[in-house]
Amino acid sequence: MTTANTTGTAVLAQGARAEATIDLAALRANLAALRARTDGPALMAVVKADAYGHGAVRCAQEAVAAGIGWLGAAMPEEALALRAAGIGPEQARILCWLWTPGGPWQQALCAAVDVSVSARWALDELVAAVRETGVPGRVHLKADTGLGRNGCQPHDWPDLVAAALRAQAEGLIEVVGLWSHFAAADEPGHPSIQAQLDSFETALAYAERAGVRPEVRHLANSPATLLLPASHYDLVRTGLAMYGLSPVPEVGTPADFGLRPVMSLTARLALVKTVPGGHGVSYGHHYTTSGPTTLGLVPVGYADGIPRHASGTGPVLIGGKWRTVAGRVAMDQFVVDLGGDTPVVGEEVLLFGTGEHGEPTAEDWGRACGTISYEIITRIGARVPRRYVGSTSS
Template sequence: MTTANTTGTTMLADGVRAEAAIDLSALNGNLTALRERVQHADLMAVVKADGYGHGALPCALEALAAGVRWIGTATPEEALALRAAGIGPDRARILCWLWTPGGPFAAALRSQLDISVSGQWALDELLAAVRETGIPARVHLKADTGLGRNGAQPHDWPDLVDAALRAQAAGQLDVVGIWSHFAAADEPGHPSIQAQLDAFDTALAYAERAGVRPEVRHIANSPATLTLPHAHYDLVRTGLAMYGVSPIPELGAPADFGLRPVMSLSARLALVKQVPGGHGVSYGHRYHTPGETTLGLVPVGYADGIPRHGSSAGPVQIAGKWYTVAGRVAMDQFVVDLGGDTPGIGEEVLLFGNGERGEPTAEDWAMACGTIAYEIVTRIGARVPRRYHGASQG
């Protein structure tokens, strides 16, 4: 049975070791807020990495309920899974962009996926799949405008565009998109931002002079969606922001951008015990109790996605009070020094949430671990069950 506290926030059900509660109403609200911010562009809901740890399919379905018609994944396997789950081409365009040689190009064509092409090898394999299936491809050509990852370099761009146009003239594909990705949009004012926009405009200009008439041009990720309206073009790709986590915490918390965190991570105290001063705690005894105290055992660890870098640093809330991880995070559990407090066995431990109960947030964990909030939410493992509530369609 699931209970609720006085704020209406759902809490752990009886017998549950730990769970990640996913508030789909918050996701819907975030997407609505983001769409209002980009009124002259479409919005893509990015659900790669299992929806940044939130669950790709439930989040994609909620995005559709919110009126989104573009879905983004990294790998083709992620996109094919969404199609297999019933998100057909009549419901959403799905773009996948991280291809490797021998990838499932034929399956992607049969599933009517949008396919990113960053180099000649990928175009060659895609065209072989087109000949095999007889199905023309929908292609987004990616330009490397300065990130240095995927995408064609400026000196290779004309050849890639020209080869794609020859295939288009032969009826083998349609170039429906031109796109790129920022390196430092989360650092407003960084000189690379304007340099990349200039490079993107140059790539677009060549493609359009050559005869490409794309449906969508897109370069904006979550931080650019929030801070660079001139980079919105025809489509923006929102990842972290749609899950209610600020991609630019130096500029503002989620609420400052009209966003609300979607995931709350909780566990139950498995043990509370009194120990003497000087007692070593967890592997390596990197923590010793400063005096007689109580210790609480939290039954989640790095196998569940709790960062080991959170050792002696990660914050939790128990019975309305903050505590810090004592000693090393182990594979399945960690310990907190309760300072003499004696909460009950089975008491809820809030690792992070939306902050409305005064609990830590994913950003608090990111700061404690010296990382980014993207990693905190994305790494929560499959051993932690997800519980969904607030869905628009039940």
């Protein structure tokens, strides 16, 4: 059973070196808040990258229980794992969009996974798999409207649409979706936003004139879901926002959007010791104590997903006080200068949480490391156990 410490945050399980606490009640509340903002379009819960580090199966199950009918996965293996966990097509459609030649097309078809197609090679491999399995494919054609990443370029779009319609006429596939992805929806006013909206409209109009009748048209990611109603169409794809972090921190905090961070990361002090002034700390002695002080050893490092770029900058909360990583983050541990304080060995170190009790947030860590909150949460590794609280089934 979860308890709370003096900051009101989840207490580390007995004997645990470190753990990430995943608040499923916060996840459900975030999904409800996001649905309320869209007011009409369906919502896709994006659970790629192990649900941004939160645990794909548990988060997907919670989303489905909350009435979410679409799940998003990047890799086919991620989509297949959700089906293997018992999330059937009658509960949720699963879209998988990052394919490479020779991918598990047959398995995806048999598992009723929707597949994204951005080029003729992918359509050809999918059609071959359909012929082998006898299972028709559900296809989302992806247009490159300006991101320059995955997606079909405008000059190739007519050929891809025509080939997809020929396969559909043979009963091999059904084109159920048309979609694209923003490059800069997290930068309000960026000129690419309107350019991509216009390009998407052009791609939609061409496909629909050619005879495509999609179930869903979708373009909005988390920032567009929050800031660009014109991009919502039939379905919005929420990733970071679902996990309670702001994809547009310059515009608003999670609380400003009615969101609450889902993950808190906690460790225990493994050692507290007194050292003299001039004492070097960690590899390379990039930090040297300015005078007699106490040092605390935190037993997590870059093998656990703590960025090495947090060396000398990463914030933690110990005993109600913010501390900063002293010296380099090592593979399994880092040190903080406690300034003469002497907390007991085993005292909790809160690396990040909701911020409601004075602790750092994933956004604070992102700023400290010169990166984004997305990277902070997704890189927390498998050595850090996840503990789930607030589930409807618990």
